[in-house]
Amino acid sequence: MKDIKTLTLISSAFSILIGAFLAQFYGFTLPLTITLLMEFGALLTALSIPEYEFKKPEVSYHLHVLHSARELLRPDILPLILISIAVTISINQFRQFFEPYLGEILATDLGTALMGTLGLLGIAEVLIKTLPRLVGIRLGKKWSTRAYELAPLAIPVFTALSVLFQNPLFIVLLGVLATVVNTAFGFNVSVEFQHRIPSEKRATVLSLNMIFSAVVMAVFYALYGFAVDNLGLNEARLLFAVVLFGIGAAFKLASLGPLREPLELRHLAE
Numbered sequence: 001m002k003d004i005k006t007l008t009l010i011s012s013a014f015s016i017l018i019g020a021f022l023a024q025f026y027g028f029t030l031p032l033t034i035t036l037l038m039e040f041g042a043l044l045t046a047l048s049i050p051e052y053e054f055k056k057p058e059v060s061y062h063l064h065v066l067h068s069a070r071e072l073l074r075p076d077i078l079p080l081i082l083i084s085i086a087v088t089i090s091i092n093q094f095r096q097f098f099e100p101y102l103g104e105i106l107a108t109d110l111g112t113a114l115m116g117t118l119g120l121l122g123i124a125e126v127l128i129k130t131l132p133r134l135v136g137i138r139l140g141k142k143w144s145t146r147a148y149e150l151a152p153l154a155i156p157v158f159t160a161l162s163v164l165f166q167n168p169l170f171i172v173l174l175g176v177l178a179t180v181v182n183t184a185f186g187f188n189v190s191v192e193f194q195h196r197i198p199s200e201k202r203a204t205v206l207s208l209n210m211i212f213s214a215v216v217m218a219v220f221y222a223l224y225g226f227a228v229d230n231l232g233l234n235e236a237r238l239l240f241a242v243v244l245f246g247i248g249a250a251f252k253l254a255s256l257g258p259l260r261e262p263l264e265l266r267h268l269a270e
Contacts, residue, residue, distance in 0.1 A: 006134060013130040020122020024115060068204040072212070076196055077205075079262040083152060083251050084189045085213050089220050090155040090244045091182040093237070094162070094175065096224060099125070101233055105166050124168075128175030136183025147184035148265060152248030154181050159241040163234050191267045 019031040071077055099121050106117040139147060158174040165171075197205050227236040255263045 005137070009130055009133055013126045016126050016130065017122045020125070021119045024118035065204055065208070068201040069208055071197055071201055071205045072208060074196075076262045077193075079254075079259045080189060080192060080196075081209055081212070083263060084186075085216050086244065086247050086251060087151045087155065087182065087185055088213065089217065090152070090159070090248070091178060092217065092220070093224065093240050093244065094155060094159045094178050095129070096221070097228065097233055098128075098175070101237070102168060102171055105171070106168050109168060124172050124175070127172055128179055132176045132179035133183045136180045137187050139180075139184050144184045144188060145265060147181045148188045149252075151181050151185035152251050153245060154178075156241045156245035156248060160238055160245070163238045163241070188265055188267075192265060195267050 019035075022031045022034075072081065102124060103117045103121050106120055107113055110117065136147070155178050158178045162171045162174050193206060193209075194202070224236065224240060227239065231239065251259070251263070
């Protein structure tokens with residue numbers, strides 16, 4: 001599975017680079033058309049996969065979902081879900097409107113228009129969003145634990161620094177660090193869920209968690225969009241970075257007291 005993940009990330013990196021330069025030289029129609037064809041091919045592939053040894057569940061599905069939903073409220077699960085959502089919002093805030101943000105800075109430095117920076121933005125996106133994930137999932141136990149512990153505070157700090165010091169290379173470096181930290185954090189949280197949730201409910205509970213997280217993210221994106229409209233992109237990035245840093249600090253303080261046990265990485269102690 002790790003080899004498949006690695007191959008997927010590498011191919012994704014090439015597709016981002018190719019798409020960026022195609023958009024810069026030929027406009028957005030060509031890469032969007034290619035993307036549509038790829039999605040259609042993926043849909044046909046998915047539909048061609050047959051069911052394998054399907055068995056009717058002993059309990060009706062809606063009862064299974066209701067019983068599984070209780071797992072979300074367990075004292076050793078809910079804090080992990082909440083801190084995971086906080087970190088996800090932090091990394092998404094760093095990346096939200098990131099291309100036009102960095103593109104304007106690059107365009108100003110290079111004396112060109114935003115369309116003239118698409119190729120460079122593609123390279124930056126690969127460096128920030130794709131390749132660091134290979135590092136994040138392969139960190140050793142010591143560094144992986146540190147990344148997990150620092151993520152709620154570090155990622156908002158990286159976002160604030162990207163606003164205060166608008167150097168393109170420095171912003172890309174911050175993005176690389178943010179992705180490495182976030183990937184290590186997400187990997188540890190995923191393994192913790194595997195350890196804490198019963199196998200017969202795991203798939204349903206994780207799906208419910210994704211639905212809950214998606215609703216929270218939708219609210220965040222709406223608030224963030226209005227904030228950008230009213231304050232401007234720089235001010236909105238800085239404001240949300242400060243707010244998310246406060247939320248991360250609250251989790252860190254709680255992890256020293258009442259949430260110490262729920263937020264511990266138990267799988268590393270085994």
